[in-house]
Amino acid sequence: MSTQASDLAHRLAERAELVCRHYLSNGRRVGRYWVVGDARNAPGRSMFVRLRPRKGGQGAAGKWTDAATAEHGDLLDVIRESCGLLEFRDVLAEARRFLSLPQTEAESKSPLPPVPIGSPESARRLFAMSKTIHGTLAETYLRTRGISALHELTSLRFHPRCYYRPHDDLPTESWPALIASVTTLDGVITGVHRTWLDRSGLSKAPLDTPRRAMGLLLGNAVRFGRAHDVLAAGEGIETMLSLRSALPTLPLASALSANHLAAMLLPSSLRRLYIAHDADAVGTAVATALARRAEAAGIEAIPLSPRLDDFNEDLRTFGVDELRAALRIQLAPADVVRFLPSAAA
Template structure:
């Protein structure tokens, strides 16, 4: 899109500044000539202010905003990008056109090959999405996890919250926005290689009613979502909730979620690792991942121990049987020397 076209969109949005704010910055409210909100990601608060009236351009233009807490500033296209969690600028302009009831833009017949675009689903896209999100404390993500009986939320810096994360259905259905848990996938050196999104209901009571409420992006193979720093001992499982549930009973043990059975079987081992606990899901895919991972670990001299749930997975154990039963079941499955190191007394 040409710069002139982007400016025209920004001007059109500025003419509808209050309507834009009510839609994309719904956590805020009007105060005189301004819309007050916590930040450009639509958090509650009053540090960011958007001008609702003024000229189309220049000083004091309608739609211009400033965050007094961070010094950030921009226009309403930036609001749409950040609040929706969009990466590619074309998606931002299409969202703006949709809001303004304008026709979709035509593809550029002579695209500039030098124009940098972040490929959808790339590592860079994953890094940018995670950077847009905020810590989970006091958010819908924390509410969701606590409703799943997960209260061990220490060392969860790999998890963040995005209030309006873009969800693109398959086919030609319209794009939606939902709150989402954003998880950083990192390699052994702590470098982010991907991200995992879990779309949630606005009250945190469950997952959003979309066809695929969980999606990953970036480079996942061998890597995972990490809780704590592994040295000689690591526990690894499939899902984030399963791993955090096991960590409720073993709060000091470093753990990672590989996000699927296939990826669990292919995790990379830290050079210092001596013992690997495999947080198993009780299903055929989980059994296959367990067997392949045990074989790989033992092949390089790493002790492999399987942690099995009583029910279908450790979150089901936690919710149905309670934390005391979960701790008792885990205690008898780990080696004696690890009880004193990692078990919650």
């Protein structure tokens, strides 16, 4: 933390209860703590902000812990989350405003303007506000689905309190969420996909629609690895990450739905496309349509078929070794040596 930020955090801690009453107004004081639902000021009792040090001076005032998510931080984090700020300079500016301190030249700039809900810019801001999945409920969720290949997941992030609106006439809720960036072939984020999670991380959240996407999706995809001459494409994120457990270096793309898979844009350098389809009539039809498009562009198209409904079910039912053996006979010989971990041994 910079000297400036450290000084502001210290000043805020000296006024911890006033800060909480202002930014966490849905909470209340309980002994030496302010108790509230989370750092975004949701009602509840899972987050504890220490208002004064423990006896003996241990345990700094202004520090907080969320028992539901294991997150922790200081009062600058509270200002960031409760105000929905993205840029750290805006957090510092708000802290200075609260403390009635003069603004610096950099902090006096206007905050980011509002953007339309569901727009690509809104999607980019949500992805920027999220954090790496390692050590979070998102990692717990993926491991519960049997997915252990969690390397180089720059397209996936975790948000501990992602807004969810059941219907237009109902209040907004907040749930933990796995956030996936949807990008163009050049890596520009055009949208995000959200999978809201149960607060244990062991399953999806108990919502009517626990998966939603926003932004520009058509032609784009969630990408794992950069494709050059070979790519495997399919529908769901879990489906493609299951393939990654068996083929950890094969570039993958998740189009998120059957219709978007059929319309996914393909790299001009691509020479071979594996189409990982679900074992139903829609999945087979989409694989056929995408194969025709690929072959018309001079790209060899090879279907990858699961034994059960999809590759995640195969992974959870049979294990990674059997999944790898089933994929081995479906790959082109050159790719067996290139992408199967045990083939080159």
